[in-house]
Amino acid sequence: MxxxxxxxxxxxxxxxxxxxxxxxxxxxxxxxxxxxxxxxxxxxxxxxxxxxxxxxxxxxxxxxxxxxxxxxxxxxxxxxxxxxxxxxxxxxxxxxxxxxxxxxxxxxxxxxxxxxxxxxxxxxxxxxxxxxxxxxxxxxxxxxxxxxxxxxxxxxxxxxxxxxxxxxxxxxxQPINHLLPETFTIPELQRLYETILGYPLDARNFYKKIVGSGALERLSERRAGTPHKAPYLYRFKAKHL
Structure with a gap:
């Protein structure tokens, strides 16, 4: 029934x-x-x-x-x-x-x-x-x-x-900025790429490539509370969102 x-x-x-x-x-x-x-x-x-x-x-x-x-x-x-x-x-x-x-x-x-x-x-x-x-x-x-x-x-x-x-x-x-908060550091962005790809990336090469792409805007603020020198915060430029 x-x-x-x-x-x-x-x-x-x-x-x-x-x-x-x-x-x-x-x-x-x-x-x-x-x-x-x-x-x-x-x-x-x-x-x-x-x-x-x-x-x-x-x-x-x-x-x-x-x-x-x-x-x-x-x-x-x-x-x-x-x-x-x-x-x-x-x-x-x-x-x-x-x-x-x-x-x-x-x-x-x-x-x-x-x-x-x-x-x-x-x-x-x-x-x-x-x-x-x-x-x-x-x-x-x-x-x-x-x-x-x-x-x-x-x-x-x-x-x-x-x-x-x-x-x-x-x-x-892909606009992977959708996976991140509005502002982030380059190391945080690199960890996102590494997590998706499933393998580590060379930090220097990643920095050169991502900054050289022109997709990011560096802000005047730095990430507070990190164990090393506080890194700058970045965000994606509007045309790359």
């Missing part, structure tokens, strides 16, 4: 009526905090299972607008940098029976899609501005270090890996 009051059933009914069938959005929301690249994850209700934020595309909205909505609802941010990075459309993306069993949803009474194609977007956000917000299907929304992500539902571990690979390949062309 179908429990029409169950949130999963209500959600399925909404998707069936208002959304494009078999097509979804998965969002990889990157943040940088305490010298770690982090990703925002959701823990499903009454389980220890985690997944990426995601959702379906409404019939009256564009794909980009749907992605903005999905990420905005989880972060509380209305100004977002989003990059579409891949379409996940393999015929067998994951073990359907095992995955739905882990969610503890009443799939015995609901005919869920046998196959869904997912459009992946990654977002670059400033960690301190995010208000992590779970949805009605989840109990918790929080940051996980990229190197410590658990085994996720669906094929979401693979989606994160593909998103990170895409960010690494395009790092020179």
């Amino acid at each position: 179908i429990d029409y009051n169950h949130p999963a059933v209500r959600y399925y009914q909404e998707v069936s009526e208002q959304c494009i069938h078999y097509l979804s959005i998965d969002g990889v929301i990157f943040g940088f905090h305490e010298n770690q690249l982090k990703v925002l994850l959701l823990r499903w209700k009454n389980t220890t299972e985690w997944s990426l934020p995601g959702g379906f595309i409404r019939k009256a909205e564009s794909v980009d607008v749907a992605a903005q909505r999905v990420v905005q609802e989880r972060t509380g941010l209305d100004k977002l940098y989003l990059q579409q990075f891949h379409v996940f459309g393999e015929a067998n993306r994951y073990d359907q029976a095992d995955t739905w069993a882990r969610t503890k949803l009443p799939i015995q009474t609901v005919k869920w899609s046998e196959r869904t194609i997912s459009i992946g977007y990654y977002a670059l956000v400033e960690h301190s501005k995010v208000v992590p917000t779970p949805d009605f299907m989840t109990d918790e929304c929080c940051w996980w270090p990229i190197d410590n992500v658990p085994s996720l539902l669906f094929d979401h571990n693979n989606i994160i890996n593909v998103a990170l690979g895409s960010l690494r390949k395009q790092i020179e062309d």
